[in-house]
Amino acid sequence: MLKSFISLVGITTLVLGTLTGSGDKDRAARPAKCPVPAMPSFSSLTANAKLPDPFLFMNGSRMKKRKDWDCRRAEIAGLAQEFVYGYKPETAYAATTGSFAEDKITVNVNDNGKTIAFTCSITYPKTGSQPYPAMIGMGASNLNNSELLKMGVAIINFPNNKIAEQLNGGSRGKGLFYEMYGSDHSASAIMAWAWGVSRLIDALEKTPAAGIDPARLGVTGCSRNGKGALAAGAFEQRIKLTVPQEPGAGGAASWRVSDAQKAAGKNVQTLSQIVGENVWFRSEFGLFGKVSDKLPLDQHMIAALCAPRALLFLENTSMEWLSPASSWITANAAHKVWEALGIPDRMGFSQIGGHNHCALPDSQMPELRAYVMKFMIGNSSDDTVVMKTDSDVSLDDGRWLDWSVPKLK
Template sequence: MNRKPISLFASVSAALAMSLAISCSDHIPARDYSIPPMPAYASLTSNPKLPDPFLFMNGMRMTSKDEWKYRRAELAALAQEFEYGYKPNTPSSAVTGSFADNRVTVSVTDNGKTISFVCSITYPTTGSKPYPAIVGIGGSNLNNTALLNMGVAIITFPNNQVAQQTNGSSRGKGLFFDMYGSDHSASATMAWAWGVSRLIDALEKTPAANIDPARLGVTGCSRNGKGALTVGAFDERIKLTIPQEPGAGGAASWRISDAQLAGGKTVQTLSQIVNENVWFRQSFSQFSKTSDKLPFDQHSVLALCAPRALLVIENTSIDWLSPVSSWNTAHAAHKVWQALGIPDWMGFSQIGGHNHCALPDSQLPELRAYVEKFLIGTGTGNTSIMRTDGGFTVDESTWIDWTVPSLN
């Protein structure tokens, strides 16, 4: 890189250094700089716009593509500090895997305890071993027949065992919290992300499963779509992330959804979601009436998947998902892939006229193009996809006061 924009930052304490190691776990690149200490809530200032994803915490802006990994590490730390809770930096050596009857058993020994969970695998009857695979958070709601016919295996991840999500009383319950304590900062979605990372560790050590750990995608719908995004954002071994109708806490910006609610739309907002369930860390509720104080928004979380592939699937027929918010948020996130010179590595498809979590046939070509190109590795189809059937416009004048930098 041409410069180290973090060189002005003070050194961090041992405790913060530990948290930064956590925030960059599971194959986020090593850094040669220090992320600054996380700001306190009281020091955050109001910003009604979507925060600039290219602006470092020290006020300097990216000038080269290589700097994205450093800015991404900052965003990952901020997202964990304020929204998701921290993902433990569990070593791969703590994980073992075994395979039998089309199931992988993942065992983890850490923090003086051992937990195990089982992931079932549905194999294709075409393609070559070891197979690429899509991990479904609680299962896949994509066109699974089409995926199998493309030679892609489907792995079902038991997210509700790893971290419960029944309602607000579920906080701190599940295998993750049995290991790390019921008072751990991690939300349910971050606990699921940790669990999928441990699944990948196990697959890397279990060739009998006939799954290629270098060609893994992740998906999930609705609440599990929020989880799929968290998985893809915090483990670089996920090559393709496909959150399906994740709505608030997924594709929809907290700021824009608040504006939609104020305008009379029935959409899910931050103030509602923190009381409904445990998908975000407990302290996230402090932003219930101040989402504009967040030093990031969901466009930045989507961007944590860059430069890997991301396909967001949304639905214009369900107002609760805040389709206007998702449309604008996706365009803000897409600017990161644009700056990196790979705009066709991030797509957004928003089609209505169907039930929640039911993939219509009209979106199958887009799914196929992304899976073939980024997961199977042989596709040449069009992945330049930014479409909605809602007739929405992109309101940059209201939400964006920054430009896409020309990066070296």
């Protein structure tokens, strides 16, 4: 059972991180002036069939200014860690060092009385000059890597399976992350990967010999690794562009909408299924298996954690298991956050079928190229306004939303 905390009545604020005994917290997710309210207990959560309002603070007030997003984002990050992913440790910057040799960067972390190391290979472009922008591939990049290299973008392979295993439901607590923080740490495999990506970025900042510009980084991954790429981008503000590719449930698809799709006879992945398949989410997430409508957030709000930075979903309508309808509805709900912030061109969604899973078709390269050019390379003239699907599904606001986009000052 999830920990029970002080009632939100009369809001008692806690610094994010005091919610667990080990001092876990996500430094990048919480601005210094944004204390996070105590998390509610599972038993206190009430059912809500609609996608929760991303603009509604936990104290019942609603965002009025664009600058309020920093603190609302911090709340959402707290909810996501408490109920979905587990907590990302705030590892001191000084704990990480890096070394570079033979097109590989080795990341060394010394924390909690333990030392671990992992190595990431780097493929360099033959055009442009160092330091290069780089796309971090969760496990690997399944984008059109040859085209990225031609654009002058390096590819970094991040060994997520070494950080936290994801073989099956018996993988929980296995991997380098758990060697350092203990097999009973709250962090799921996905959150452990996000932590590892942050340590890689620490090392890149300290290792100029690697020839990578840490101020121009993207992250991607496909399928299960796409779920991880989204979390890495959501919880690390140094990532400029997040590109989840066909991540499905726990990525682009909302749990509530997917449950409705399942009830309508679609063969889609749901929360009740996924919690028994693998260890991508914290163990307590299984409490929501048959009551996803009790979640105080959903995937549209996880996606919104990337705002005001750039996010591009690349989806596939030929993969029913990914719940294409749920992904489209979720993306449109998430996009409203960027709309409210006055930057709708920083979040895109492209959903095209007729190709294999994790095989990026040429028809989606224009969107990817535009986002990479604008947000990683720095060509602001590229058009990144893209919200498209080749399906006939639409967002039924009346069915899924009981909130609208606020006019923020």
